[in-house]
Amino acid sequence: AAEGLLRARLRAERDEGGPTAAQSLRGLEEAARCGLPALTEERVEDVASALPDSGTLPELLAGLALLDRLRAGHVAGSGVPDEDMRARLAAVAELLTSAAVRQVDGLTGSEEPADARALLELAHRADVFGGIRLTDALARLAREGSALMRGAAGAVRVLLGHEEPQALGDRVASWVDGATDTVSRTALTDRLTGLLTAAGPLLESAAPALEPLLGRVSDLSDEEFLTRLPALRGGFDTLSPAARERLLSTVEERLGVRRLADTGAVDPVALARWTRADLAA
Template sequence: EALTAAAVRQLDGLTGAEDPADARALVELAQRADRLGGIRLGDALARLAADGSPLMRGAAGAVRVLLGQEEARTFGDRVASWVDGAGDPESRTALTARLAGLLTAAGPLLESAAPALEPLLDRVAELSDRGFLDRLPALRGGFDTLSPAARERLLSTVEERLDGERPSDTGDIDPAALARWTRADLAAREALAALGLLPTGRSEEDGTTEDPGHGIVKPAAPTASAPTLAPADRWRLLLGRRSSRLPASARSLATALDELYGQGRGEGSRGDMAGRGRGGREASYPGVREWSEELAALFGPGIREEVLAAAAAAGRRDVLMELDPDTVRPSVDLLRSVLRHAGGLPEARLAALRPLVRRLVEALTRQLATRLRPALHGTALPRPSRRPGGGLDLPRTLRANLATARRRPDGTVLVIPERPVFRSRARRAADWRLVLVTDVSGSMEASTIWAALTASVLAGVPTLSTHFLAFSTEVMDLTDQVEDPLSLLLEVQVGGGTHIAAGLRHARELVTVPSRTLVVVISDFEEGYPLGGLLAEVRALVGAGCHVLGCASLDDSGRPRYSTGVAGQLVAAGMPVAALSPLELARWVGEKIA
């Protein structure tokens, strides 16, 4: 009981978790702790469901339903809202992660709890064809968390519920009249076809068009009046099951997604034999270029880019060469995927990949610098002075001479500058030293990228000397590359254990003037060595007069995944610990050195 209670107190450390193993651990802990009762567990789960990473929001929400802390219908409405809000690349990525968290924590929940499933059924059915196709890869990626057998069971549940609703689809129309109208409609179509009045290249049977260049059947453009994809077909697509029952217009969609999600698992169009105990043996696309072209034709260039980025994150190196550096949407997630595979590539292929990495790094650094520079404004501009020499600082002069302000008869205001304030150039010497001690163990990949980008921006501050130390179980001083984030990121090797004390020991060797030294540790504080050494290093830096700060995470969301127990002991030793965004870190630096 004591161990379980201690573990519950650490749940806030999972706020930024992105590993499905953390979602599974959350379920196990919650089930064990729920037997003991207590309000702390409920509060922690509510915070995770509201403020956690997308993965943890989905997982914590599902766990709350399992424990009876939230109604299944309420959670189902929230899941449906995730689909509603997935209108841009970031929200679609979040949708995949939220579904993955939900299904990792409680896969059978949608299958067994009808109130949780009904809002999602309604939302998938109500989407326009374009809206559904935009969200289809994200939905498929989330449901891919389930095993093929679990998705088969869920599809059976969905089809049963949809079949139960079909008799009401025609309202009170007499079946005999409906049959007469259907025969008349078919006769009219035949007459139009005989006169050549049907759209050219459009199949009379299933509404498909044929691409003469590739010989691939593609779905015709969806109309705005009514969806062409039936709800059951939509669920077959997003679950990757029973593709043989899809109309020909939708099978190409299933095949394109199978290339990412179905490799070696008998999915979708390759899984038509799976129900008879055999896996599909059809060949994959001839190459990644053909697949890329097919994705663009089926989903559009934007969704194509998202699918290729997901494929890169899943380990497919060949798709990286298909990403156009000039049109790709820069994101830290994509940069993580590229850097993860760059280290294992031969030099020839790495050279071909370098323009993409350079484009991503430059774009992300430029975006970050735009946000950080206002926080560093006082450190980068010339300092005010009463001694003539530089240009007049008009805003400060006005504020310093408000007492002399006089209103003229014509209504204008006259200020007599008895105390003018001039600008004098800041010294180019590095008055302050910033040492970024960055954890590059496997769990800190995203924060490592943000740390490198942030360091490159801070290196441009004239009154600040920025050092970059990367550590796992060894320490690397990469200060000479801190102004070039591309070289810095290509040099960093993410992985290995965690020895924070070694990083701080090296940082202590760089201290010359403690009172003008900032030491920032970016880590999840999962120290792999005796904790006494780490606490001793922190006390030594604090005792010398250094300004020390611990970052439990460094990214735009500011959601940490860290050891709250170790962090608490570091706070007691004199090191404040917080989860910060780069902007918040820049503000802290600016306040210290201004």
């Protein structure tokens, strides 16, 4: 009964000129969950046909994740595929990975943090498959992209070893220096949002990428810091709670203090003054 229903849906999709990328992904997972090997093979071919040409980057990444689960036998009802099927799934995954890499140029004008996260996921995927080089696309994105995507591309280039962490760190510090008016401070927020959305691993694996930023912020005068505070806060808001804790630990280590968030030893008058300035900013 399940196979009849799923095949009827597939015929309807084809009658309407499909299946689309989304329909192919849904159909593949449903066929696998129902334990229908023949239909699963057909749906794998639909994915190979539809996604490289019409899939969005999130759809391509979702397809890659599903193919991974199928190869590992982690879709309930599907079991572990035989050697021929595993080879086909791997070949389709490479098709989708190549298509996803081609879509990086389409992120040039994006101002969505979700696209920064997708870029990071793609970087890990391309790295796993080896041979898929994002170097040129990432360099273009870092050079020509929106402020947010420039920040994200910079972080991903460091993670993939395409750029030294110190070089990125120096560039990030220059963003802080240049944030002298409304337009440049808005750009600083967007650049930091992109950078920090994609830079979670940098907080642990490539501290030199963030050290110049922390150093430059520490060296700002009170007035310079307060004028940049909304822009800095806007950029750092993108960090997850866990990433914020890691960053706080980095700052505490850098300053040689513990429990930095504990303000009990701070002069109350000074603390009140800083709080008023913070709220005004």
